[in-house]
Amino acid sequence: MLRTVAGVGAGFALGYCMPKLDALAPLAEPVEQALHKLHLQFGPKPNIQLTYFDIAGVAEKVRLTCVVGKLPFNDVRVSFEQWPKLKPTSKFGQLPMMEVDGTTVAQSSAMLNYVGKVTGMYPSEPKKALKVDEVIGLHEDLWGAIRPSILVMRDPKLSQKEAQRRQAEMRKELADEKIPAILGFFEKMLAENGTGFFVGSTPTTADIAVYTQLRALQAGYLDGIPKTCVDPFPKLKAFYNQINSRPEVEEWYKKKK
Numbered sequence: 001m002l003r004t005v006a007g008v009g010a011g012f013a014l015g016y017c018m019p020k021l022d023a024l025a026p027l028a029e030p031v032e033q034a035l036h037k038l039h040l041q042f043g044p045k046p047n048i049q050l051t052y053f054d055i056a057g058v059a060e061k062v063r064l065t066c067v068v069g070k071l072p073f074n075d076v077r078v079s080f081e082q083w084p085k086l087k088p089t090s091k092f093g094q095l096p097m098m099e100v101d102g103t104t105v106a107q108s109s110a111m112l113n114y115v116g117k118v119t120g121m122y123p124s125e126p127k128k129a130l131k132v133d134e135v136i137g138l139h140e141d142l143w144g145a146i147r148p149s150i151l152v153m154r155d156p157k158l159s160q161k162e163a164q165r166r167q168a169e170m171r172k173e174l175a176d177e178k179i180p181a182i183l184g185f186f187e188k189m190l191a192e193n194g195t196g197f198f199v200g201s202t203p204t205t206a207d208i209a210v211y212t213q214l215r216a217l218q219a220g221y222l223d224g225i226p227k228t229c230v231d232p233f234p235k236l237k238a239f240y241n242q243i244n245s246r247p248e249v250e251e252w253y254k255k256k257k
């Protein structure tokens with residue numbers, strides 16, 4: 001009986017408060033960011049070591065979230081020559097690996113979520129987090145589309161010439177269809193959000209993941225993918241330029257690859 005009364009009371013209180021909480025929603029983001037900044041500045045910081053090859057690859061989104069979110073980390077780079085010795089000691093036989101206060105984890109997406117939460121760049125509000133995850137899922141689809149065109153060159157069953165022929169064929173389809181289709185979806189999302197960021201009005205892990213991807217696409221090291229592939233998407237290009245010209249990002253790329 002008491003439980004029923006308490007349940008009805010709580011339900012009523014929630015029903016009464018919710019519309020008012022909704023009205024407070026615009027304040028939530030800046031307040032949350034400010035609290036995170038204070039916590040990062042004065043609270044205990046996790047001790048993070050991120051180990052990866054000396055390339056951008058799948059770890060760059062994690063590194064750059066730490067950089068933009070001002071979360072110190074130990075940036076360990078392993079050469080391809082060192083790797084065969086290290087591989088048997090790694091968690092899943094792959095890099096990156098991240099050590100957080102003595103605990104080692106693998107999987108760059110888990111690392112990105114973690115540093116996003118610590119820096120406040122992964123929203124705690126579930127609907128915003130859902131949007132961030134949606135963008136990150138699309139960026140993973142784009143990598144998934146590109147990956148076979150990289151792996152084909154390592155297929156032991158193919159001659160060098162045949163691998164090159166297949167890669168060129170895949171890259172043409174990527175450049176003409178798959179990449180513009182996904183970049184078009186990104187463009188539409190930016191237009192819908194209207195702040196220059198993918199979600200909310202401050203950088204999230206989604207922005208950083210897409211930025212590092214656009215950076216790789218425009219670097220020109222994927223044969224057959226034109227460096228200009230982002231140019232037909234003005235909002236995406238402006239988004240890229242805006243992240244690219246943040247002082248901490250410029251500083252980072254002055255020092256790193």
Ligand SMILES: N[C@@H](CCC(=O)N[C@@H](CS)C(=O)NCC(=O)O)C(=O)O
Pocket residue numbers: 057058087093094095096106107108109
């Ligand atoms: N899903 C993993 C993929 C990790 C992965 O593919 N790592 C590659 C480099 S990007 C690797 O360690 N390759 C060396 C090997 O497998 O021996 C992640 O995102 O962390």
